Each structure stands twice: as C-alpha cells, then as structure tokens.
Amino acid sequence: MAKHHISTTINGEPVEFLCNTEQTMLDVLRDELHLTGTKEGCATGDCGACSITVDGRLVCACLMLGVEAEGHAVETIEGMADGDKLHPLQQKFLEYAALQCGICTPGFLIASKALLEHNPDPTEEEARYWLAGNLCRCTGYDKIIRAVLDTAADMRGAS
Amino acid sequence: MHNFTYHAANSVADAAAKVADGEDAVLMAGGMTLLPTLKQRLAQPSDIIDLAGVAGLSGIRVEGGTVTVGAMTTHDTVANSSEVAAAIPALAAVAGHIGDPQVRNRGTIGGSIANNDPAADYPAALVGLGATVCTNRREIAAGDFFTSMFETALDEGEIVTSVRFPAPETAAYMKFPNPASRYAIVGVFVARTTGGSVRVAVTGAAGCVYRETAMETALEGDFSPAALDGMTASADDLNEDIHASAEYRAHLVGVMARRAVAACG
Numbered sequence: 401m402a403k404h405h406i407s408t409t410i411n412g413e414p415v416e417f418l419c420n421t422e423q424t425m426l427d428v429l430r431d432e433l434h435l436t437g438t439k440e441g442c443a444t445g446d447c448g449a450c451s452i453t454v455d456g457r458l459v460c461a462c463l464m465l466g467v468e469a470e471g472h473a474v475e476t477i478e479g480m481a482d483g484d485k486l487h488p489l490q491q492k493f494l495e496y497a498a499l500q501c502g503i504c505t506p507g508f509l510i511a512s513k514a515l516l517e518h519n520p521d522p523t524e525e526e527a528r529y530w531l532a533g534n535l536c537r538c539t540g541y542d543k544i545i546r547a548v549l550d551t552a553a554d555m556r557g558a559s
Numbered sequence: 560m561h562n563f564t565y566h567a568a569n570s571v572a573d574a575a576a577k578v579a580d581g582e583d584a585v586l587m588a589g590g591m592t593l594l595p596t597l598k599q600r601l602a603q604p605s606d607i608i609d610l611a612g613v614a615g616l617s618g619i620r621v622e623g624g625t626v627t628v629g630a631m632t633t634h635d636t637v638a639n640s641s642e643v644a645a646a647i648p649a650l651a652a653v654a655g656h657i658g659d660p661q662v663r664n665r666g667t668i669g670g671s672i673a674n675n676d677p678a679a680d681y682p683a684a685l686v687g688l689g690a691t692v693c694t695n696r697r698e699i700a701a702g703d704f705f706t707s708m709f710e711t712a713l714d715e716g717e718i719v720t721s722v723r724f725p726a727p728e729t730a731a732y733m734k735f736p737n738p739a740s741r742y743a744i745v746g747v748f749v750a751r752t753t754g755g756s757v758r759v760a761v762t763g764a765a766g767c768v769y770r771e772t773a774m775e776t777a778l779e780g781d782f783s784p785a786a787l788d789g790m791t792a793s794a795d796d797l798n799e800d801i802h803a804s805a806e807y808r809a810h811l812v813g814v815m816a817r818r819a820v821a822a823c824g
Contacts, residue, residue, distance in 0.1 A: 404565070421607075422560035424594075444595045446740070448661060457635075457664040463594045464665070467565050468611065511660070532741075533659025 408469040410435070411479025419466035426450045426461035428469070429476060437477035437506050441535070448534035451507035452476050458514040460533075477506035480513065489513055489551050496547035500538030508534050512548045520556055524549060560597045564606045571616070571695050571718055574608050578716045581606035586718065588631060588670030591662050616669070616720060621646050624726040630669025630719045638663060649730035649748070653684045656734060658741050669719040675767065677708050677798065678742035682768035684724075684732060687748030687760035691723040698723075708766040728753045731822035733815040734763075737802055744803050747771075747815035749823060751782055759816055764797050764808045774816055784817040 403418040410433070419428050426443075429435045429452070441449030443462050450461040453475040480487045489512050492498070499505045508531065515522060515530040522530065527548050528541075536544060564581075568574035578584045584606035587593050596602045610616060616631035621642045628637060637643055638655030657663055657671070657680050671681045672692065685692070685701035692699045695718045704712050713719070730750035734743045743763030751757045757778040759771040777786045792812035797805035 420562070421565040422562050422597075424560075443598060445591065445662065448659070451661060458660050459664050460661045463590060463661075465565065465590075465594070467567075468609065470567075514660075530660055533661040 404467045406467060406470050408471065409473040411475055417466070421465065421467060423466045424462050425452070425464040425466050425469055425474070428466035429461060432466075435476055435478050439503050439506055441503060441507075446535070447504070447507075448511060449504050449507045451510040451534065453510060453514055456514070456517070458511055458533075475510070477510055480509060487513065488555055489516070489548065492547040492551040492554070493544070496543045496550070498539060498543040498547040499536075504534060504536045504538075508536065508544055512544075512551070515548065516552055516555065520552060520559075522549070522552060561600060561603045563597075563604050565609065566606060567609045567612045570613055571720060574610055574613060574718055575695055575716055577606065577608045578718075581608070584608055586610055586673070588673065588719075589633070589665045589667040591658070591666040591670065592674050592676065593670075610669075610718075617667075619643060626650065626724040626726065627721050628668050628724070629721050631667045632669075634658070634663035634666050634668070634671075635660070637668065646726045647688070647724055647730065649727075649732050649750070650684055650688070650724060653680050653732045653748070656680065656736070656741070668722055672704070672722070673711060673713060673719055675705050675709050675711050676742070677766050677768075678737075678744070678746075678763040680732070680734065680743055680746055680762060683743075683746050683748035683760040683762035685722060685760075686768050686770060687732070687750045687758045688724045688727060688730065689750075689752075689758060690725075692719060693721045693723060694719050702770075705768050710767075725752075727751060729823040731819045733819040733822060735811050735815055745808050745811035745815050747812060747819050749778070749816060749819040751778070751823065755779060757782065759819075761792070761812055761816075764792060764812055766796070766798065771812065771816065778820065782820065782823070784821045787813060787817050787820065790816075 439449040441447035445460045445463040452461045582605040585604040587609045617629040620627045634654040634657045643651045690701040692704045727750040732748045734746035745764045746762045748760045757775045759774045762768045792809040794805040794809040797808045799805045
C-alpha cells in the first residue's frame with residue numbers, strides 16, 4: 401500500500417515524512433524521524449510517557465496516527481532546550497532530582513510546560529490535576545510537583 | 560495494528576458515503592478507545608473515516624435553556640466552557656473528570672456516547688439530563704439511545720452530529736473512579752427539572768447506563784440526601800470484577816446518589 405506523504409511542523413521547523421496508516425505519531429517520531437526523546441511506556445494512552453503537544457494541546461503520541469499530523473504543529477522534548485541552554489523546567493527537574501530512571505521525564509516536562517503556558521501560577525492541586533495523565537514509578541511525584549511549582553515561581557519572577 | 564485505509568472526511572455526507580463504501584469501515588471521533596482497540600488487534604476495520612476535519616461538528620451553543628454540544632467537541636472544551644459552566648455546571652464537571660488531560664484534549668462527546676462504554680461518564684449525564692442525541696438522520700432521546708454494553712440505537716452508517724441538553728434546575732454528578740483509569744466504578748448523575756421531576760442515572764455499575772426509578776420517586780417527594788437513607792441498588796445483574804463486587808457496586812450507587820443530591824445544594 402502506498403505510503404502517505406505528510407507535511408507538518410515539528411519544533412518550529414517544517415517537516416515532511418512518509419508513513420503507513422497504521423504507524424502512530426510515536427512510531428513516526430521515533431522510527432522515521434529518529435526523535436527518540438519521546439518515550440513509549442504503556443502504548444495505550446495511560447502513562448503519558450509519549451506526551452507531545454499538537455497545536456499547543458497536550459496529547460499522547462501513541463494514540464494519534466501519523467497521518468493525523470498533516471497541517472498541524474507538533475512540539476516534542478527535542479524542542480524544549482534552547483541549544484545547550486536547558487528550559488527552566490529541565491534545570492529545575494535536575495536540581496530537585498525529580499527523576500530517577502528517566503523514562504517518564506520527557507512526558508512530564510512536556511506536560512508541565514503545557515501547564516505553565518496555560519496557567520503560570522498553578523496551585524499544587526491544579527498541578528496534580530494537570531499532570532494526572534503522567535505516571536512515574538520512581539519519584540512518588542512529590543519532587544516533580546515541587547520542581548514544577550518552583551519553576552512557575554521563578555518564571556513569574558523573571559517575566 | 561493491522562493495516563487499514565485512512566480517510567479524512569470533509570463533511571458529514573462525505574463521511575456517511577465513505578462508511579457505506581467501505582467493506583468494514585469505522586468512524587474515528589477522537590480515537591481514544593478505537594486506537595487502543597486496534598493496537599490490541601481486537602478490531603480489524605478495512606477503513607477508518609476520521610471526523611476530525613469535518614467543519615461544523617465541534618462547538619458549543621447555548622440558547623435559552625438549551626446547551627447544544629457538537630459531536631466532535633472535546634471533553635476539555637466542554638470542561639472549560641464558561642457558557643456550559645453557567646448553564647449546566649454539572650455537565651462541565653462531568654467532562655472535566657473524564658480520563659486525564661491527554662484524553663480530554665482528544666476524546667469527544669460523540670465518540671464517547673457512540674462507543675457506550677459501560678463505565679463512561681457522559682452516558683450518565685445524557686440520561687440524567689434527559690438529553691437528545693441528534694444524528695445525520697434523526698433525533699433520539701438519550702433514554703432510548705444507550706441500548707446495552709457498547710451498543711446504541713445508531714443504525715449502520717448513522718453519525719452523531721450533536722447532543723442537546725435542557726438545563727435543569729439543579730444537577731450534580733458523583734463518581735467513584737478507578738484510581739488508575741479514572742473510569743467510573745460507579746457514577747451517579749442526579750438532576751431535578753424546574754417542574755420538579757428527578758432523574759437518577761447510574762453508570763459503571765451495570766452493563767449499560769440505567770435509571771434508579773425508586774430513588775427518583777423518593778427524591779420527587781423529598782429532594783434531600785435523607786430521602787435516600789437505607790436505599791441501595793439491587794446487586795442483581797451488576798458488574799463484578801477485580802475492582803469491585805456487585806454488592807459493593809450496589810452499595811456505592813446509594814452512596815454516590817446521596818452525595819450527588821447533597822452536591823445539588
């Protein structure tokens with residue numbers, strides 16, 4: 401069967417790719433575009449390890465077909481740092497040791513960035529509600545939540 | 560996933576034609592259940608007709624006492640709509656507690672109700688509020704729409720276009736969620752109309768959403784949690800799995816119903 405030719409934007413750059421209908425956006429990112437920062441956890445939309453944004457909205461790349469990316473703007477973890485300069489969330493996750501094995505981390509960072517763009521001053525409850533679709537089996541979540549809230553405070557102070 | 564042919568429909572008529580043309584075509588309205596089902600190879604459609612690009616299927620309209628939600632409106636849009644929050648706050652609350660943000664950004668009301676998962680939240684809201692499901696062919700009362708587990712009154716190729724909700728005098732939804740999936744182990748939607756009639760719709764407990772008519776009668780006499788004291792659902796025919804026995808679900812129906820009435824204020 402002929403492959404689909406998809407034109408999209410990934411991390412601000414125009415990108416074209418070929419994919420089969422049965423390839424998910426996660427398959428496309430990892431296997432076709434070699435953007436392996438986005439992780440596969442459960443592959444059924446429960447764990448959030450494959451979180452990306454599409455037109456600014458947080459979604460699971462494992463529950464989106466590659467063909468659905470046509471004409472949309474995708475953001476992945478690879479677009480988060482500015483060259484060697486880490487995003488404030490990435491820096492704060494390091495300072496707080498808000499990760500251990502690391503497989504959930506790209507998803508948490510993408511989801512946290514989406515949260516702070518939507519709500520620069522979240523309460524702890526709002527942060528936990530927003531990050532409910534991301535599972536972590538190492539940290540117990542507390543360090544992640546504290547890192548996100550501290551980043552939010554820093555970013556508010558800087559702006 | 561097995562291979563299939565992907566079609567992006569550009570109108571409801573186009574989608575209907577493509578469904579009719581396909582050997583075993585299915586509609587995709589968000590894909591939050593369809594895609595996991597395909598990945599587990601539990602389904603093997605020949606064609607997927609994606610409704611995401613169909614203009615006019617998403618959006619919210621509030622006119623008088625009626626809230627109309629387009630079939631492709633996401634849960635996140637309903638949850639964060641100030642118009643819905645003003646007209647039927649319980650409906651916004653239902654949408655805001657479906658799954659997680661990643662699901663709410665993709666899942667749609669039309670997809671949810673057409674799938675009719677026995678533990679989904681929207682069926683309780685539709686039946687509790689006495690909503691009307693509008694399709695490309697007709698209008699169906701919510702009470703007639705949900706027929707049995709994963710089954711609805713939709714005919715082959717019939718497409719949900721919107722859902723119309725009459726605003727109640729008061730309503731509330733209480734859910735005892737599965738802590739991992741956030742599907743309802745039991746969810747109860749209670750609504751009272753301005754005329755004083757009461758609906759108590761239960762999801763998660765049985766194979767399909769249903770109404771607790773004895774509770775409705777009791778609440779029409781006295782709309783207070785105390786009116787339901789000692790009342791519980793019959794455990795006959797309720798779901799039983801590793802999460803909860805039928806007896807526990809029956810108990811939860813009473814607890815969630817009392818909490819919902821209390822939340823109505």
